[in-house]
Amino acid sequence: MLRVENLRKSFDDFKAVDGAHLAVDPGELVAVIGPNGAGKTTLFNLITGHLKPDQGRITFNGAEISRLPAHAICRKGIARSFQVANIFPRLTVFRNVQVSVLSQKHLSHTLFRPAQRMVVEETERILESVGLIDKQRSVAGVLSHGDKRTLEIAIALGNEPELLILDEPTAGMSPEETAATMGLVTRLAREQGLTILFCEHDMEVVFNVATRIMVMQQGRTIIQADPEEVRRNVTVQEAYLGGA
Amino acid sequence: MIADIVRSRAFVQHVVLLPVLLLVPAVAGRFYVYILAVIFVTGLLAMSLNLLAGHGGAYQFHHAAFYGVGAYTAALILTRTSLPAWVAFGAGPIAAAATGFVVGAICVRLNKLYFGMLQISLGSLIWILVLRWYSLTNGDDGIHGIPMPEFLSSATGVYYFVLGVVAVCLALMYLILKSPFGATLRAIRDNPQRCEAVGINVRRHQLIGIVVATFFAGVAGVLFVVLEGSVFPDMLFWVLSLEIFIMCLLGGWFTFYGPMLGAAIMVALRTFVGSYTDYWTLVLGIVLILLIFFLPEGIMGIHLRELVRQRGRRASMKAAE
Secondary structure: OOEEEEEEEEEEEEEEEEEEEEOOOOOOOOEEEEEOOHHHHHHHHHHOOOOOOEEEEEEEEOOOOOOOOOHHHHHOOOOOOOOOOOOOOOOOOHHHHHHHHHHHOOOOOOOOOOOOOHHHHHHHHHHHHHHHHOOOOOOEOOOOOOHHHHHHHHHHHHHOOEEEEEOOOOOOOOOHHHHEEEEEHHHHHHHHOHHHHEEEEOOOHHHOOOOEEEEEEEOHHHHEEEEEHHHHHHHHHHHHHOOO | OHHHHHHOOHHHHHHHHHHHHHHHHOOHHHHHHHHHHHHHHHHHEEEEHHHHHHHOOOOOOOOOOHHHHHHHHHHHHHHOOOOOOHHHHHHHHHHHHHHHHHHHHOOOOOOOOHHHHHHHHHHHHHHHHHHHHHHHHHHOOOOOOOOHHHHOOOOHHHHHHHHHHHHHOOOOOOHHHHHHHHHHHHHHHHHHHHHHHOOOOHHHHHHHHHHHHHHHHHHHHHHHHHOOOOOOOOHHHHHHHHHHHHHHHOOOOOOOOOOHHHHHHHHHHHHHHHOOOOOHHHHHHHHHHHHHHHHHOOOOOHHHHHHHHHHHHHHHHHOOO
Protein backbone atom coordinates (compact mmCIF):
# COMPACT_ATOMS: atom_id res chain seq x y z
CA MET A 1 0.00 0.00 0.00
CA LEU A 2 2.61 2.52 1.14
CA ARG A 3 6.21 2.13 0.01
CA VAL A 4 9.05 4.39 1.11
CA GLU A 5 12.37 3.76 -0.62
CA ASN A 6 15.72 5.22 0.35
CA LEU A 7 14.25 8.52 1.51
CA ARG A 8 16.61 11.39 2.39
CA LYS A 9 16.02 14.86 3.78
CA SER A 10 18.55 17.33 5.22
CA PHE A 11 18.07 20.65 6.98
CA ASP A 12 21.24 22.61 6.17
CA ASP A 13 23.95 20.16 7.27
CA PHE A 14 21.78 18.03 9.50
CA LYS A 15 20.64 14.78 7.90
CA ALA A 16 17.22 14.29 9.50
CA VAL A 17 16.24 11.37 7.33
CA ASP A 18 19.10 9.53 5.72
CA GLY A 19 18.00 6.36 3.99
CA ALA A 20 14.61 5.37 5.37
CA HIS A 21 12.72 2.34 4.07
CA LEU A 22 9.20 1.44 4.94
CA ALA A 23 6.48 -0.83 3.62
CA VAL A 24 2.94 -0.79 4.92
CA ASP A 25 0.39 -3.33 3.70
CA PRO A 26 -3.41 -3.11 4.01
CA GLY A 27 -4.77 -3.92 7.47
CA GLU A 28 -1.43 -3.60 9.24
CA LEU A 29 -0.68 -1.63 12.39
CA VAL A 30 2.88 -0.50 11.81
CA ALA A 31 4.91 1.27 14.48
CA VAL A 32 7.98 3.39 13.88
CA ILE A 33 10.28 3.57 16.88
CA GLY A 34 13.62 5.16 17.57
CA PRO A 35 15.29 7.56 20.00
CA ASN A 36 14.52 11.28 20.03
CA GLY A 37 15.81 12.94 16.88
CA ALA A 38 15.84 9.70 14.93
CA GLY A 39 13.72 11.34 12.22
CA LYS A 40 10.32 9.77 12.90
CA THR A 41 8.31 12.98 12.67
CA THR A 42 10.31 14.16 9.66
CA LEU A 43 9.56 10.85 7.96
CA PHE A 44 5.83 11.34 8.59
CA ASN A 45 5.99 14.93 7.37
CA LEU A 46 7.67 13.70 4.18
CA ILE A 47 4.99 11.06 3.60
CA THR A 48 2.12 13.51 4.10
CA GLY A 49 3.69 16.21 1.94
CA HIS A 50 4.36 18.77 4.67
CA LEU A 51 8.02 18.50 3.67
CA LYS A 52 9.57 17.70 0.30
CA PRO A 53 12.22 14.95 0.20
CA ASP A 54 15.70 15.58 -1.22
CA GLN A 55 15.95 12.04 -2.55
CA GLY A 56 14.02 8.82 -2.66
CA ARG A 57 10.55 7.63 -3.60
CA ILE A 58 7.24 7.45 -1.79
CA THR A 59 4.45 5.54 -3.50
CA PHE A 60 0.91 5.01 -2.31
CA ASN A 61 -1.20 2.33 -4.00
CA GLY A 62 1.36 2.28 -6.78
CA ALA A 63 1.34 6.02 -7.51
CA GLU A 64 4.26 8.32 -6.77
CA ILE A 65 3.22 10.93 -4.18
CA SER A 66 6.51 12.42 -3.04
CA ARG A 67 6.11 15.64 -5.06
CA LEU A 68 2.45 16.32 -4.28
CA PRO A 69 1.27 19.09 -1.91
CA ALA A 70 -0.23 18.05 1.45
CA HIS A 71 -3.87 18.57 0.49
CA ALA A 72 -3.49 16.44 -2.66
CA ILE A 73 -1.90 13.58 -0.70
CA CYS A 74 -4.81 13.71 1.73
CA ARG A 75 -7.19 13.29 -1.22
CA LYS A 76 -5.39 10.04 -2.11
CA GLY A 77 -6.49 8.56 1.20
CA ILE A 78 -3.79 9.35 3.75
CA ALA A 79 -4.93 11.24 6.84
CA ARG A 80 -2.83 12.11 9.85
CA SER A 81 -2.72 13.46 13.37
CA PHE A 82 0.08 15.60 14.70
CA GLN A 83 2.43 15.32 17.66
CA VAL A 84 0.98 18.39 19.37
CA ALA A 85 -2.81 18.65 19.53
CA ASN A 86 -3.57 20.23 16.19
CA ILE A 87 -7.23 21.19 16.12
CA PHE A 88 -9.38 24.25 15.34
CA PRO A 89 -9.52 25.81 18.82
CA ARG A 90 -12.23 28.43 18.16
CA LEU A 91 -14.67 26.10 16.44
CA THR A 92 -17.01 23.67 18.16
CA VAL A 93 -16.09 20.00 18.39
CA PHE A 94 -18.80 19.25 15.85
CA ARG A 95 -17.50 21.87 13.42
CA ASN A 96 -13.93 20.58 13.79
CA VAL A 97 -14.94 17.23 12.34
CA GLN A 98 -17.54 18.65 9.96
CA VAL A 99 -14.91 20.79 8.20
CA SER A 100 -12.94 17.67 7.45
CA VAL A 101 -16.00 15.75 6.21
CA LEU A 102 -17.04 18.72 4.01
CA SER A 103 -13.57 18.78 2.52
CA GLN A 104 -13.69 15.06 1.85
CA LYS A 105 -17.03 15.41 0.06
CA HIS A 106 -15.76 18.34 -2.04
CA LEU A 107 -18.29 20.67 -0.47
CA SER A 108 -15.93 23.23 1.05
CA HIS A 109 -16.34 25.60 -1.90
CA THR A 110 -20.11 25.82 -1.49
CA LEU A 111 -20.91 29.50 -0.99
CA PHE A 112 -24.64 30.06 -0.58
CA ARG A 113 -26.01 27.10 1.36
CA PRO A 114 -26.09 26.93 5.16
CA ALA A 115 -23.57 24.41 6.49
CA GLN A 116 -25.63 23.75 9.61
CA ARG A 117 -27.60 20.85 8.14
CA MET A 118 -24.90 19.40 5.93
CA VAL A 119 -23.09 16.09 6.53
CA VAL A 120 -24.54 15.99 10.06
CA GLU A 121 -25.01 12.21 10.07
CA GLU A 122 -21.48 11.44 8.93
CA THR A 123 -19.99 13.86 11.46
CA GLU A 124 -22.08 12.53 14.34
CA ARG A 125 -21.18 8.95 13.45
CA ILE A 126 -17.48 9.77 13.74
CA LEU A 127 -17.97 11.64 17.04
CA GLU A 128 -19.98 8.68 18.30
CA SER A 129 -17.27 6.18 17.38
CA VAL A 130 -14.53 8.10 19.21
CA GLY A 131 -16.76 8.93 22.19
CA LEU A 132 -16.94 12.71 21.82
CA ILE A 133 -20.63 12.96 20.91
CA ASP A 134 -21.57 14.42 24.32
CA LYS A 135 -19.10 17.26 23.87
CA GLN A 136 -19.96 18.12 20.27
CA ARG A 137 -21.28 21.58 21.13
CA SER A 138 -18.37 22.77 23.26
CA VAL A 139 -15.62 24.91 21.82
CA ALA A 140 -12.67 22.67 21.00
CA GLY A 141 -10.10 24.92 22.70
CA VAL A 142 -11.51 24.17 26.17
CA LEU A 143 -11.29 20.37 25.92
CA SER A 144 -8.90 18.39 28.11
CA HIS A 145 -5.59 17.34 26.59
CA GLY A 146 -6.74 13.77 26.11
CA ASP A 147 -9.98 14.84 24.45
CA LYS A 148 -8.09 17.17 22.11
CA ARG A 149 -5.92 14.27 20.97
CA THR A 150 -9.01 12.15 20.43
CA LEU A 151 -10.60 14.99 18.47
CA GLU A 152 -7.50 15.05 16.27
CA ILE A 153 -8.06 11.43 15.37
CA ALA A 154 -11.75 12.23 14.73
CA ILE A 155 -10.76 15.05 12.35
CA ALA A 156 -8.48 12.65 10.50
CA LEU A 157 -11.33 10.11 10.25
CA GLY A 158 -13.47 12.73 8.51
CA ASN A 159 -11.32 12.16 5.44
CA GLU A 160 -12.36 8.50 5.26
CA PRO A 161 -8.69 7.53 4.99
CA GLU A 162 -7.32 4.20 3.88
CA LEU A 163 -4.12 4.89 5.79
CA LEU A 164 -4.13 6.76 9.08
CA ILE A 165 -0.82 8.18 10.30
CA LEU A 166 -0.58 9.01 13.99
CA ASP A 167 2.40 10.95 15.27
CA GLU A 168 2.80 9.98 18.92
CA PRO A 169 -0.91 9.68 19.63
CA THR A 170 -0.33 9.28 23.38
CA ALA A 171 2.30 11.97 23.98
CA GLY A 172 1.75 13.70 27.31
CA MET A 173 -1.03 11.34 28.38
CA SER A 174 -1.54 9.59 31.69
CA PRO A 175 -1.29 5.77 31.68
CA GLU A 176 -5.11 5.53 31.75
CA GLU A 177 -5.49 7.94 28.83
CA THR A 178 -2.78 6.08 26.93
CA ALA A 179 -4.59 2.79 27.37
CA ALA A 180 -7.89 4.35 26.28
CA THR A 181 -6.37 5.96 23.21
CA MET A 182 -4.55 2.85 22.07
CA GLY A 183 -7.75 0.89 22.69
CA LEU A 184 -9.54 3.32 20.42
CA VAL A 185 -6.85 3.05 17.75
CA THR A 186 -6.88 -0.73 17.65
CA ARG A 187 -10.67 -0.80 17.69
CA LEU A 188 -10.81 1.62 14.73
CA ALA A 189 -8.31 -0.51 12.86
CA ARG A 190 -10.38 -3.62 13.46
CA GLU A 191 -13.88 -2.22 12.94
CA GLN A 192 -13.25 0.07 10.00
CA GLY A 193 -10.48 -1.91 8.34
CA LEU A 194 -8.10 1.01 8.67
CA THR A 195 -4.40 0.65 8.07
CA ILE A 196 -2.46 2.53 10.71
CA LEU A 197 1.09 3.83 10.82
CA PHE A 198 2.17 5.38 14.10
CA CYS A 199 5.18 6.27 16.16
CA GLU A 200 5.33 5.97 19.88
CA HIS A 201 7.78 6.20 22.77
CA ASP A 202 6.14 3.75 25.10
CA MET A 203 7.72 0.37 24.22
CA GLU A 204 5.10 -1.61 26.05
CA VAL A 205 2.37 -0.01 23.91
CA VAL A 206 4.30 -0.62 20.74
CA PHE A 207 5.03 -4.29 21.34
CA ASN A 208 1.44 -4.91 22.45
CA VAL A 209 -0.30 -3.26 19.56
CA ALA A 210 1.89 -3.26 16.47
CA THR A 211 1.79 -6.04 13.89
CA ARG A 212 5.10 -4.80 12.49
CA ILE A 213 7.83 -2.48 13.74
CA MET A 214 10.33 -0.29 11.93
CA VAL A 215 13.31 0.94 13.94
CA MET A 216 15.02 4.19 13.02
CA GLN A 217 18.31 5.57 14.22
CA GLN A 218 19.94 8.77 13.03
CA GLY A 219 17.56 8.97 10.13
CA ARG A 220 18.30 5.44 8.93
CA THR A 221 16.12 2.34 8.97
CA ILE A 222 17.88 -0.33 11.02
CA ILE A 223 15.32 -3.07 10.80
CA GLN A 224 11.76 -3.63 9.71
CA ALA A 225 10.15 -6.82 11.01
CA ASP A 226 7.52 -8.34 13.27
CA PRO A 227 7.75 -7.53 17.01
CA GLU A 228 9.42 -10.82 17.99
CA GLU A 229 12.23 -10.44 15.52
CA VAL A 230 12.77 -6.80 16.47
CA ARG A 231 13.00 -7.80 20.12
CA ARG A 232 15.66 -10.42 19.28
CA ASN A 233 17.70 -8.13 17.03
CA VAL A 234 21.11 -7.39 18.55
CA THR A 235 21.60 -3.97 16.97
CA VAL A 236 18.24 -2.78 18.22
CA GLN A 237 18.98 -4.01 21.69
CA GLU A 238 22.25 -2.14 21.77
CA ALA A 239 20.95 1.01 20.16
CA TYR A 240 17.62 1.37 21.80
CA LEU A 241 16.16 -1.32 23.97
CA GLY A 242 19.39 -1.89 25.82
CA GLY A 243 18.91 1.12 27.99
CA ALA A 244 15.28 0.38 28.73
CA MET B 1 -33.91 26.21 4.32
CA ILE B 2 -35.99 29.38 3.87
CA ALA B 3 -38.21 28.26 6.74
CA ASP B 4 -35.12 27.99 8.94
CA ILE B 5 -34.08 31.52 8.11
CA VAL B 6 -37.54 32.93 8.77
CA ARG B 7 -37.71 31.19 12.15
CA SER B 8 -34.24 32.34 13.27
CA ARG B 9 -33.89 35.08 15.86
CA ALA B 10 -31.60 37.07 13.57
CA PHE B 11 -34.37 37.28 10.99
CA VAL B 12 -36.89 38.59 13.54
CA GLN B 13 -34.40 41.22 14.72
CA HIS B 14 -33.94 42.42 11.18
CA VAL B 15 -37.65 42.56 10.46
CA VAL B 16 -37.91 44.95 13.42
CA LEU B 17 -34.76 46.91 12.57
CA LEU B 18 -35.42 47.51 8.89
CA PRO B 19 -38.65 49.57 9.20
CA VAL B 20 -36.93 51.74 11.81
CA LEU B 21 -34.11 52.46 9.39
CA LEU B 22 -36.63 53.08 6.60
CA LEU B 23 -38.39 55.70 8.74
CA VAL B 24 -35.24 57.62 9.64
CA PRO B 25 -35.46 60.18 6.78
CA ALA B 26 -39.01 61.05 7.84
CA VAL B 27 -38.03 62.04 11.37
CA ALA B 28 -34.34 62.93 11.35
CA GLY B 29 -32.67 65.96 9.80
CA ARG B 30 -30.73 65.79 6.54
CA PHE B 31 -27.40 65.82 8.31
CA TYR B 32 -28.18 62.75 10.41
CA VAL B 33 -29.53 60.87 7.41
CA TYR B 34 -26.24 61.61 5.65
CA ILE B 35 -24.14 60.49 8.64
CA LEU B 36 -26.13 57.26 8.86
CA ALA B 37 -25.46 56.60 5.18
CA VAL B 38 -21.74 57.26 5.75
CA ILE B 39 -21.80 54.70 8.57
CA PHE B 40 -23.47 52.11 6.31
CA VAL B 41 -20.91 52.58 3.54
CA THR B 42 -17.91 52.56 5.89
CA GLY B 43 -19.44 49.65 7.80
CA LEU B 44 -19.89 47.63 4.61
CA LEU B 45 -16.23 48.26 3.78
CA ALA B 46 -15.13 47.19 7.27
CA MET B 47 -17.36 44.10 7.16
CA SER B 48 -15.94 43.09 3.80
CA LEU B 49 -12.46 43.36 5.31
CA ASN B 50 -13.61 41.32 8.27
CA LEU B 51 -14.57 38.41 6.02
CA LEU B 52 -10.82 37.98 5.58
CA ALA B 53 -9.37 39.44 8.76
CA GLY B 54 -11.75 38.17 11.44
CA HIS B 55 -13.21 35.09 9.80
CA GLY B 56 -10.37 34.16 7.45
CA GLY B 57 -7.37 35.08 9.59
CA ALA B 58 -5.65 36.68 6.58
CA TYR B 59 -3.44 39.73 7.02
CA GLN B 60 -5.43 41.82 4.55
CA PHE B 61 -3.52 45.02 5.30
CA HIS B 62 -4.45 47.14 2.30
CA HIS B 63 -8.14 46.58 1.79
CA ALA B 64 -8.85 50.24 1.01
CA ALA B 65 -7.02 49.90 -2.32
CA PHE B 66 -9.91 47.79 -3.63
CA TYR B 67 -12.48 50.23 -2.26
CA GLY B 68 -10.69 52.94 -4.27
CA VAL B 69 -10.55 50.82 -7.41
CA GLY B 70 -14.31 50.26 -7.20
CA ALA B 71 -15.00 53.95 -6.63
CA TYR B 72 -12.64 55.19 -9.38
CA THR B 73 -13.96 52.68 -11.90
CA ALA B 74 -17.52 53.89 -11.33
CA ALA B 75 -16.46 57.56 -11.32
CA LEU B 76 -14.46 57.25 -14.55
CA ILE B 77 -17.26 55.48 -16.39
CA LEU B 78 -19.79 58.08 -15.20
CA THR B 79 -17.64 61.07 -16.18
CA ARG B 80 -15.74 59.87 -19.27
CA THR B 81 -18.25 57.71 -21.06
CA SER B 82 -21.90 58.00 -21.95
CA LEU B 83 -22.67 54.50 -20.68
CA PRO B 84 -25.72 54.21 -18.40
CA ALA B 85 -25.19 54.52 -14.64
CA TRP B 86 -25.98 50.88 -13.86
CA VAL B 87 -23.00 49.84 -15.99
CA ALA B 88 -20.76 52.03 -13.84
CA PHE B 89 -22.32 50.68 -10.64
CA GLY B 90 -21.79 47.10 -11.83
CA ALA B 91 -18.30 47.67 -13.18
CA GLY B 92 -16.97 49.09 -9.87
CA PRO B 93 -17.29 45.87 -7.82
CA ILE B 94 -16.19 43.73 -10.76
CA ALA B 95 -13.04 45.82 -11.27
CA ALA B 96 -12.35 45.66 -7.53
CA ALA B 97 -12.78 41.87 -7.51
CA ALA B 98 -10.56 41.50 -10.60
CA THR B 99 -7.85 43.59 -8.92
CA GLY B 100 -8.38 41.52 -5.79
CA PHE B 101 -7.85 38.36 -7.83
CA VAL B 102 -4.55 39.57 -9.29
CA VAL B 103 -3.17 40.98 -6.01
CA GLY B 104 -4.54 37.98 -4.11
CA ALA B 105 -3.02 35.43 -6.47
CA ILE B 106 0.40 36.98 -5.82
CA CYS B 107 -0.08 37.43 -2.06
CA VAL B 108 -1.47 33.99 -1.13
CA ARG B 109 1.90 32.49 -2.02
CA LEU B 110 3.22 34.02 1.17
CA ASN B 111 2.17 33.47 4.76
CA LYS B 112 0.90 35.72 7.51
CA LEU B 113 2.91 38.90 7.92
CA TYR B 114 4.67 38.50 4.57
CA PHE B 115 1.27 38.31 2.93
CA GLY B 116 0.39 41.60 4.64
CA MET B 117 3.61 43.38 3.70
CA LEU B 118 3.37 42.32 0.07
CA GLN B 119 -0.20 43.51 -0.04
CA ILE B 120 0.71 46.92 1.35
CA SER B 121 3.34 47.23 -1.40
CA LEU B 122 0.98 46.20 -4.20
CA GLY B 123 -1.86 48.33 -2.82
CA SER B 124 0.45 51.34 -2.57
CA LEU B 125 1.41 50.74 -6.19
CA ILE B 126 -2.25 51.15 -7.17
CA TRP B 127 -2.46 54.25 -4.98
CA ILE B 128 0.59 55.84 -6.67
CA LEU B 129 -0.84 55.00 -10.07
CA VAL B 130 -4.08 56.80 -9.22
CA LEU B 131 -2.21 59.71 -7.66
CA ARG B 132 0.20 60.29 -10.56
CA TRP B 133 -1.83 59.42 -13.64
CA TYR B 134 -3.14 62.96 -14.03
CA SER B 135 -4.55 62.56 -17.53
CA LEU B 136 -6.83 59.74 -16.38
CA THR B 137 -7.57 60.36 -12.70
CA ASN B 138 -6.90 64.09 -12.14
CA GLY B 139 -4.24 63.04 -9.60
CA ASP B 140 -4.56 64.52 -6.12
CA ASP B 141 -7.38 66.82 -7.25
CA GLY B 142 -9.68 63.85 -7.51
CA ILE B 143 -12.86 63.80 -9.58
CA HIS B 144 -15.78 65.94 -8.46
CA GLY B 145 -19.33 66.65 -9.53
CA ILE B 146 -19.90 63.14 -10.84
CA PRO B 147 -23.27 63.04 -12.61
CA MET B 148 -25.88 60.79 -10.99
CA PRO B 149 -29.13 59.36 -12.34
CA GLU B 150 -32.39 61.15 -11.47
CA PHE B 151 -33.49 58.92 -8.55
CA LEU B 152 -30.22 59.64 -6.73
CA SER B 153 -30.55 63.42 -6.85
CA SER B 154 -32.14 63.80 -3.39
CA ALA B 155 -30.53 62.98 -0.04
CA THR B 156 -33.43 60.65 0.80
CA GLY B 157 -33.07 58.81 -2.51
CA VAL B 158 -29.36 58.30 -1.83
CA TYR B 159 -30.10 57.08 1.69
CA TYR B 160 -32.60 54.48 0.51
CA PHE B 161 -30.31 53.33 -2.27
CA VAL B 162 -27.38 52.91 0.15
CA LEU B 163 -29.57 51.18 2.72
CA GLY B 164 -30.97 48.78 0.14
CA VAL B 165 -27.62 47.84 -1.38
CA VAL B 166 -25.92 47.44 2.01
CA ALA B 167 -28.81 45.25 3.26
CA VAL B 168 -28.50 42.95 0.23
CA CYS B 169 -24.69 42.77 0.63
CA LEU B 170 -24.99 41.95 4.33
CA ALA B 171 -27.50 39.21 3.60
CA LEU B 172 -25.12 37.71 1.02
CA MET B 173 -22.17 37.93 3.42
CA TYR B 174 -24.24 36.27 6.13
CA LEU B 175 -25.11 33.40 3.81
CA ILE B 176 -21.46 33.02 2.80
CA LEU B 177 -20.27 32.93 6.40
CA LYS B 178 -22.86 30.28 7.28
CA SER B 179 -21.95 28.15 4.27
CA PRO B 180 -19.40 25.34 4.18
CA PHE B 181 -17.04 27.83 2.59
CA GLY B 182 -17.44 30.14 5.61
CA ALA B 183 -16.83 27.25 7.99
CA THR B 184 -13.73 26.25 6.04
CA LEU B 185 -12.50 29.85 6.08
CA ARG B 186 -12.75 29.95 9.87
CA ALA B 187 -10.98 26.60 10.09
CA ILE B 188 -8.15 28.05 7.99
CA ARG B 189 -7.99 31.01 10.37
CA ASP B 190 -7.67 28.67 13.34
CA ASN B 191 -5.18 26.26 11.84
CA PRO B 192 -4.06 26.37 8.19
CA GLN B 193 -1.66 23.44 8.59
CA ARG B 194 -4.41 21.16 9.86
CA CYS B 195 -6.62 22.26 6.97
CA GLU B 196 -4.02 21.13 4.45
CA ALA B 197 -3.88 17.81 6.23
CA VAL B 198 -7.63 17.28 5.80
CA GLY B 199 -7.36 17.92 2.08
CA ILE B 200 -8.29 21.60 1.92
CA ASN B 201 -6.45 23.67 -0.67
CA VAL B 202 -5.76 26.57 1.69
CA ARG B 203 -4.45 28.98 -0.93
CA ARG B 204 -7.35 28.48 -3.27
CA HIS B 205 -9.83 29.10 -0.45
CA GLN B 206 -7.98 32.23 0.60
CA LEU B 207 -8.00 33.49 -2.97
CA ILE B 208 -11.75 32.93 -3.30
CA GLY B 209 -12.18 34.74 0.01
CA ILE B 210 -10.15 37.69 -1.27
CA VAL B 211 -12.17 37.92 -4.48
CA VAL B 212 -15.45 37.86 -2.55
CA ALA B 213 -14.25 40.43 0.01
CA THR B 214 -12.79 42.80 -2.59
CA PHE B 215 -16.04 42.58 -4.55
CA PHE B 216 -17.93 43.90 -1.53
CA ALA B 217 -15.22 46.54 -0.98
CA GLY B 218 -15.90 47.63 -4.58
CA VAL B 219 -19.62 47.87 -3.80
CA ALA B 220 -18.77 50.14 -0.86
CA GLY B 221 -16.59 52.22 -3.20
CA VAL B 222 -19.49 52.68 -5.63
CA LEU B 223 -21.78 53.67 -2.75
CA PHE B 224 -19.22 56.27 -1.69
CA VAL B 225 -19.41 57.79 -5.18
CA VAL B 226 -23.21 57.82 -4.96
CA LEU B 227 -23.08 59.44 -1.54
CA GLU B 228 -20.36 62.04 -2.08
CA GLY B 229 -20.41 62.60 -5.84
CA SER B 230 -16.61 62.65 -5.85
CA VAL B 231 -13.52 60.46 -5.50
CA PHE B 232 -9.96 61.27 -4.39
CA PRO B 233 -6.70 59.30 -4.00
CA ASP B 234 -6.90 59.26 -0.19
CA MET B 235 -9.50 56.51 -0.61
CA LEU B 236 -6.65 54.19 -1.61
CA PHE B 237 -4.16 55.40 1.00
CA TRP B 238 -2.96 52.85 3.57
CA VAL B 239 -4.17 55.02 6.46
CA LEU B 240 -7.76 54.21 5.53
CA SER B 241 -6.87 50.50 5.47
CA LEU B 242 -5.59 50.87 9.02
CA GLU B 243 -8.75 52.73 10.05
CA ILE B 244 -11.07 50.00 8.83
CA PHE B 245 -8.87 47.38 10.50
CA ILE B 246 -9.33 49.30 13.75
CA MET B 247 -13.10 49.33 13.17
CA CYS B 248 -13.05 45.53 13.00
CA LEU B 249 -11.02 45.23 16.21
CA LEU B 250 -13.13 47.87 17.94
CA GLY B 251 -16.49 46.30 17.20
CA GLY B 252 -15.36 42.70 17.59
CA TRP B 253 -13.76 40.90 14.70
CA PHE B 254 -15.03 37.43 15.48
CA THR B 255 -18.61 38.64 15.21
CA PHE B 256 -20.78 39.46 12.21
CA TYR B 257 -21.92 43.00 13.03
CA GLY B 258 -18.85 44.03 15.03
CA PRO B 259 -17.18 45.97 12.18
CA MET B 260 -20.43 47.86 11.49
CA LEU B 261 -20.53 48.92 15.14
CA GLY B 262 -16.84 49.86 14.96
CA ALA B 263 -17.56 51.96 11.88
CA ALA B 264 -20.44 53.70 13.66
CA ILE B 265 -18.16 54.56 16.61
CA MET B 266 -15.34 55.84 14.38
CA VAL B 267 -17.64 57.92 12.17
CA ALA B 268 -19.45 59.34 15.23
CA LEU B 269 -16.15 60.21 16.94
CA ARG B 270 -14.82 61.89 13.81
CA THR B 271 -18.04 63.81 13.21
CA PHE B 272 -18.97 64.91 16.72
CA VAL B 273 -15.70 65.01 18.64
CA GLY B 274 -13.97 66.16 15.46
CA SER B 275 -16.19 69.25 15.41
CA TYR B 276 -14.71 70.38 18.74
CA THR B 277 -11.09 69.44 18.24
CA ASP B 278 -8.75 68.27 15.52
CA TYR B 279 -7.35 65.80 18.01
CA TRP B 280 -10.33 63.44 17.94
CA THR B 281 -7.95 60.57 17.30
CA LEU B 282 -6.71 61.13 20.87
CA VAL B 283 -10.12 60.04 22.11
CA LEU B 284 -9.97 57.07 19.74
CA GLY B 285 -6.54 56.17 21.14
CA ILE B 286 -7.85 56.15 24.70
CA VAL B 287 -10.86 54.07 23.67
CA LEU B 288 -8.54 51.57 21.97
CA ILE B 289 -6.25 51.27 25.01
CA LEU B 290 -9.23 50.62 27.28
CA LEU B 291 -10.53 48.11 24.77
CA ILE B 292 -7.31 46.13 24.63
CA PHE B 293 -7.24 45.88 28.41
CA PHE B 294 -10.88 45.14 29.09
CA LEU B 295 -12.46 43.78 25.91
CA PRO B 296 -9.69 42.17 23.86
CA GLU B 297 -12.23 40.57 21.50
CA GLY B 298 -13.99 43.86 20.72
CA ILE B 299 -17.24 45.29 21.97
CA MET B 300 -19.46 42.58 20.54
CA GLY B 301 -16.91 40.03 21.74
CA ILE B 302 -18.46 40.03 25.23
CA HIS B 303 -21.63 38.68 23.71
CA LEU B 304 -19.53 35.93 22.14
CA ARG B 305 -17.85 35.01 25.40
CA GLU B 306 -21.25 34.79 27.09
CA LEU B 307 -22.43 32.48 24.32
CA VAL B 308 -19.46 30.17 24.81
CA ARG B 309 -20.20 30.02 28.54
CA GLN B 310 -23.85 29.20 27.99
CA ARG B 311 -23.01 26.51 25.49
CA GLY B 312 -20.47 25.02 27.87
CA ARG B 313 -23.09 24.97 30.63
CA ARG B 314 -25.70 23.42 28.42
CA ALA B 315 -23.25 20.75 27.25
CA SER B 316 -22.23 19.86 30.80
CA MET B 317 -25.88 19.73 31.87
CA LYS B 318 -26.62 17.34 29.04
CA ALA B 319 -23.67 15.18 30.01
CA ALA B 320 -24.90 15.09 33.60
CA GLU B 321 -28.40 13.93 32.67
